Amino acid sequence: MERRVRAAVGAIVWSMMTALAAAQPGIPKGTQLNPGRVTAGAGNFITIGCVSREGQSTPPVFAITDSRSKPPAEYRLEGDPDLLGLHVGHTVEIGGPITPASGTRTGADASAPTLKMQSLTYISTTCVKLQ
DSSP states (O other): OHHHHHHHHHHHHHHHHHHHHHHOOOSOTTOOSSOOOOOSBTTEEEEEEEEEEOTTOSSOOEEEEETTSSSOEEEEEESOHHHHHHTBTSEEEEEEEEEOOOTTOOSTTTTOOEEEOSEEEEEESSOOOOO
16 A cells, blocks of 8 residues: 555656646747857957846847946847847846947937847846946
8 A cells, every 4th residue: 555655646746847847938949048159359349237128119129238337338239039038137248249329219229339149148147237
């Protein structure tokens, strides 16, 4: 009898663990954890800052604020929206080429240049003000 109870409990625990693992959302399909590594120079720029989402527009618009400069520098981000969405409110290092602000944008970020994300390195789960 004790052997049957142990087997039943083991089966229940195994099925619960399998279901729990399948229920975890994880990283969206097709999203790269680190799309590549970029070094500064040769048209590439590296910034460290806090990722934010601007409004609820579709497609989403993301920005990064680099607090190492006075006043803090802000860049619009062009890249994988699933990956950027995972890092809203996080401190990250993002590298890639910068394009100047276009005259067609409106709103608070109209003058912010665009940083095309070619690499993303996670730093912290919170927005850290860097000096």
